[in-house]
Amino acid sequence: MYAAIAIAVIIVAVAFAVLVAYIAKTLTATKRTLDNVADTIESMEKQVEGITTETTLLLQKTNDLAEDVNYKVDRLNSVFDGVHEVGETFHNLTLSMKKLSNTVNKAADVDSEKAEEAVKWTSAIVNVFKNRKN
Template structure:
């Protein structure tokens, strides 16, 4: 039995050495992987810093654009209010023209009989004047014949 203990200890020692060897290999492989992860994270950090600065610039430009749009929108408000005032003025002018037209047509309807009589009297006056002219020219022509 004396031989079994040293052989067992030798087998345990050999198993421990094999275990340590494979554990060392695994830890070395893990070290390489962790180094690659660290390099990747450094690259990501650099890219993230670049993206962060570009995002800050983009946000600044967006704020400027929003201010510009707001300024232009405010200036357009005065234009829209002027157009609204113009529309109200045109509406008032249209109402005034409508009222004047109604008054004129009402007055014309009232005076239509008087106008008709004036036109008839005017025609009578023109006819009388034409007859007087004809009579006058006949009279003058007869006088000329007498003196000749």
């Protein structure tokens, strides 16, 4: 019976040794994996830091560009306002010229005979002055 107990103890001891060896191997593999994960995370942190710096610079440049565009748009708005005012002025001038032309046409229709006579008299006066100079 002592022999059976001794064999059982040896089997338990061997099983325990195999279990310890397996656990040690698993822990070693886990350590390697965690070391790789730590290296990868460290590498990613450096890359993210670089990306963060570049992103900050890009945002700053974008803000500067947006500010410049807003400034130029404000300046262009004043130019467009000026062009609009010039356009309105020409429009008003055109309307005034049309009204004047219509008024002159109406007056010319009514007083066309008087206008003819005035042209004849003016022509005669000019001829008299020309003849006096010669």
